[in-house]
Amino acid sequence: MGMSSDDVVLIEEGKTSGEPTVVTVNCPDKAGLGCDLVRNVLEFGLYVTRGDFSTDGKWCYVILWVVSRPISLKVDWASLKNRLLSCCPSFLPSFYLNQLPDRSTLPPLYVLKVFSLDRQGLIHDVTKVLCELELTIQGLKVMTTPEGKVLDLVFITDHLDMLHTQIRREETCEHLSGVLGECCISCELQLAGPEFKCYQGFSSISEEIADELFSKEVSDVKKAVINVDNLMSPAHTLLQIQCLDQKALIYDILKVSKDCNIRIAYGRISTSVKGYRSLDLFIQKDDGKKIIDIENQVTFCSRLKEEMLHPLRVIITNRGPDTELLVANPVELSGKGRPRVFYDVTFALKTLGICIFSAEVGRHSTSDREWEVYRFRLDETRGHPLTSNRAKLDIVDKVRGTLMGW
Known part of the structure; x- marks a missing residue:
């Protein structure tokens, strides 16, 4: 007879604000299990304060002490537990396994189309809603019209594997419309068909910029x-x-x-x-x-x-007459990159009062690895002036500091 889910993953919440929550995982071992567990913890905005790992090659025991950052962040512990359970090797009773998404195939890709009036922090607010709903951004195109309106095409996958249901799609659009308020003109969510392939391309990076972005950095x-x-x-x-x-x-x-x-x-x-x-x-x-x-x-x-x-690379450069921010995130051999990067970058820009004219997410391969690259064309007509080198360095420092949690 299999073990219960409480025997596999146990989460004991801290009794007071700021006290760590203890996450315990007790299951058969597999290659890279610790990495997969910690990655999922990060996706929920949690920080590992300390931890213990132990395995005999067949069975493992992992304890993580985690806190939310910021402290005020509300964590859906039940969803985190299910996510951690999905990382563990399949040995649970069949009645429980049937509740978990099938990870043997790639999850279906959906396109979220949000048409809205432009305002400061718009893209971050959309990203925040998607994180809260456990939807992962796989690609993105943001386009601003001359009339001051924005079309976001966000290519997403669903950790809950429920976007095929009308209820899940309506919930997502309603949540977004509620957060964006009067700025939201329309919101649609559908399976991404072949007609959207033209939007999933990634504009090439010049050799000069690539050398700067992906170069080996010397540190103390x-x-x-x-x-x-x-x-x-x-x-x-x-x-x-x-x-x-x-x-x-x-x-x-x-x-x-x-x-x-x-x-x-x-x-x-x-x-x-x-x-x-x-x-x-x-x-x-x-x-x-x-x-x-x-x-x-x-x-x-x-x-x-x-x-x-140097887990991430951040540079700011000129793209014709525009200022462009680039962030490179190395991906695992499994194809996954560090979670919540887009969330952190857009949060940093929102905090600085800098608007995003356009944005895109794509992949770039170097000689030794693959990178997830985020490109942001910054709006210089509003917010902080971006003409001085000091202003540009401040942006890089703020974005890097947010990504690193400093």
Whole structure:
């Protein structure tokens, strides 16, 4: 007989505001499970304060202490539990598995068409509603007309796998119309057919801009230190990591381990102390052996440092007469990128009072990886003037700071 869902995922909410909620997962192990769990935690706007991972290769036990950021954020813990359950290997009773979406095939793509009057923070408000409804943005085109109206074409998938129902589609449009208020002229949601392929293209990036956006950045090595120890354990390599704390740091580390086929047999994530986070990870290669080869150690540690120090790239440049903000998000080998990037960027721009003239999301491949790239043409007729270099640097700093949680 299978285990109940409470035995697999247990969520104990903090008793007071700001007190961490404890998330416990107890299930069969699979490659990259820790990365998948943390990614879903991030999608709900949560920050991991500390954690413990343990597995014998067949069964794993994970404890995460999480808090919402901002504190006022309302979290649907029941939905988070279902999302975490969907990450766990299929061993639950059939009556429960039938309630979970089938992840063996790609989810259907829908197009949300929002036609509205333009106003500051419009795109962020749309993005916020989609996050609250557990709808994921897969692509986007934002177009502003000369009359001051905006057409948003948002290509989305549904974590609840319910957009095929009229109730779910109506709920989404009603929620959006309620948030946008009188600005909303119309809202439609339908399955994305072949006629929308022309809107899903991604304008090419010039070689000069690509070199700047995807170049290897040099950083203060003191912000990320990794010690490799093969003497502490007879069967595992110990990684001792100390790094400047930031949002999604744990995900970035686990993502590299997943992509490099490194199994974490035991891991302890300590709380942040004076802005720095410490991790002890006992790891093995996928063949169950230590990482003995020095060259392999250097390669793996270099990849980890790159992800810890520069998990995202942010630049601002000129696109003809316009100012353009570009944000690059490296994706996992599975094709998934860090969650809530579009949410954070639009929030930062809204906070600065900067309007978005147009926006698009697409993919770009470099020699060693694929990137999710967000492009924003900024409206220079309203809000902050963007003519000075100082103003542009302020935008980059604000966007990067929001993405990193600083």
